Amino acid sequence: MLELAYVREHLERVKKSFHDRGLGGAGLDEFMARDQERRDAITQVETLKAERNRASGEIGRLKKEGQDASALMAQMKETSARIKQLDKRAAELDQEMKDFLLTVPNLPHQSVPVGRSAADNAEVRRWGEPPKFDFEPKAHWDLGPALGILDFERASKIAGARFVLYSGLGARLERALANFMLDLHTRKHGYTEVLPPFIVNSTSLVGTAQLPKFAADLFKLEGTDYWLIPTAEVPVTNMFRDETLDADQLPLKLVAWTPCFRSEAGSYGKETRGIVRQHQFQKVELVKFVRPEQSYEELESLTREAETVLQQLGLPYRVVALSTGDLGFAAAKTYDLEVWLPGENGYKEISSCSNFEGFQARRAGIRYRLPGKKKSDYVHTLNGSGLAIGRTWMALVENYQQADGTVVVPEVLRPYLDGIERLERNR
RNA sequence: GGAGGGGUGCCGGAGUGGUCGAACGGGGCUGCCUGCUAAGCAGUUGCACUGGCUAAAACCGGUGCCGCGGGUUCGAAUCCCGCCCCCUCCGCCA
CATH class of the missing domain: 1.10.287.40 (Serine-tRNA synthetase, tRNA binding domain)
Structure with missing residues (x-):
């Protein structure tokens, strides 16, 4: 606001x-x-x-x-x-x-490229080489079911369209990815892990600016003021709603692994195949509360921290700065990380790292006070996916696929999978 | 789900219709004192909106805020109604 x-x-x-x-x-x-x-x-x-x-x-x-x-x-x-x-x-x-x-969007930062849409986003850097295959690479929606680790039919029987069931090594891979990411951010990047409620009230959603404008994107529990979280950003940012933090607590860095629920209303017919766009997915989210004068360096480091996950997994990606036309409502500046997907022969968003400056802090009443100073001021909030786990799963399976349909497990992940080196059928 | 208790300033804790933005204690800040620290002494201590002044502040004034929202009254932290949250006991439950 x-x-x-x-x-x-x-x-x-x-x-x-x-x-x-x-x-x-x-x-x-x-x-x-x-x-x-x-x-x-x-x-x-x-x-x-x-x-x-x-x-x-x-x-x-x-x-x-x-x-x-x-x-x-x-x-x-x-x-x-x-x-x-x-x-x-x-x-x-x-x-x-x-x-x-409450319906006025945040002001874009001066460094944000002015443009009408995603087509005007500016590529900032690339990392890694897209793998070369001497066979026709498959999409994850073919590889997964063939390996018996992904089951769309049963998920749709249980719930409906836009749900997926991970099974066996597929489920374990999902969990391994989450653990790997959490370990990286807590051990190497200084984040504190939190496990928040997955249901929030509407005040919290107003605080982070999903409400009042974007109710259609959310799932609401009938007859209550409870909503399923669309991202951990909501509960984690709202941890400190209406609180004044001490300046020496800042920057405050939190990481949370949660499911995310999105109604994806109006998106039918778009990206219906595979696990790209689901009603439910998991995400490891990084959230920072920082002093205003530091928020732009903190955005850079946050982005680098998210990139580290992709680098360690050996997944090629690029970083783009969103243009004004593609920028989210609450964000002053956003970098998207886009991972290489052989199945699509292109890059796909896997993380979105944003500086909201004081926009959320004003809505949610999150302040800080310098020691000895009377006057408090609003913090700046930032967050970014570190990473979306479903999309990481998908990128990993596609990038590490072999001619025989098996998938090689990257080194860093093996300790999380009992040393398994390859995803094969019947494991 | 049932019964009871409670939500007051940074914290603890008074206050049952007017002199209460709120006693008292603690903490914080400022000054004095001190070789330094502690102790001691004095002063000070919130947020929002709004008017004046201003380049902008500081500053001066007004209004509102004692969980939230209504009501009664010339006047409400204090009385009435609804809601939310917390605590204790019982029930149920992973």
Whole structure:
């Protein structure tokens, strides 16, 4: 969320942000008109309240002295009625403005390439060479079922479309990947592991900005205020909602392995094959709370930390900086990691690393205080996948496939799979 | 799910209709003191919105905030209603 005062004073910058993101600037001018109306109403009602407060004190004094206060009381009864009316109007305007502010996207950082869509994203760097095969490489949706480690039919019987069942070595590979990633981030990158609730309330979702705009992307539990998390970002960022952290706790780095649930409403017909786009998947998520002046170096290191997973697994990838047209609602800047997929002969997003600056912190009330300083300030929040496990599974199977349909297990993963060197049928 | 208790400032903890933004204690900050530290003394101590001043602050004023939302009243931390959360006991359960 942008601060009201900021929008008021930097209207042109906000309008430019809307434009760069490919949104109409509509609403902003009306918003400013509302702002003026609201401030006028507040001035008026506060004057009346001040008058009432004075009179109430006077009434108390008169009564104490045994004097008659009924005239003043009658007068204040009218004033109170008037206040009630004006208060209601001011509250309405206030609510309208808050609702609007919650739908205003974050301002893109100056370094973000201006563009209309993903086509305008800027490639930052590449790592690794796509493997060369002397046979026609298969997609994971052929390899997996053939190895008996992936079962789409039964998943769809149990739940429906866009679910998958991992079986045998497939399930163990998923778990091995999660453990490998968690170990890497906790042992080498200084993250603290947390295991949060997988269900959150709507306040938490407003805090990280999935609500109010993106309810359609989420699963809600009927008859409750509970929602399945679309990413660990939500519970982990909200750990410190309405809290003030000590500056010496920062940067605070947390890693969580959770399932993620996404309704993918409106995406039917898109990426229906394989495990690319599922209603449920697992992800190891990195979350940082940092001091504002450090957030951009922290974004770089966060991205590098996510990249380390791919490097250690030997999976070729590239890093792209999202353009303004592709940038998420809450993000000021985002790097996507895209892994090489032989089955698609192209790169596919496997991690998204973002700096939200104070956008989430303001919504969620996450502050920090410097020792000895009175005034607190909002932290900057960042997060990134480190990595999406389902997509890593998929990339690994495709990149390490052999002519005979088996899959070689990368060295670093073998300790997590009882030393197994190869995924074969009937294991 | 049932019964009971409770939610007050950074923390502990008073406060049952007016003089309460809130006693008292602790902590923090500032100054004094001190070779340094501790102790001691004095002062100070939240957030949001809003008006004035301003380049912007500082600053000065106003309003609101004692879990959240309503209500009663001239006036509510204090009374009434609804909701949320926490604790204890019982039941159930991995």
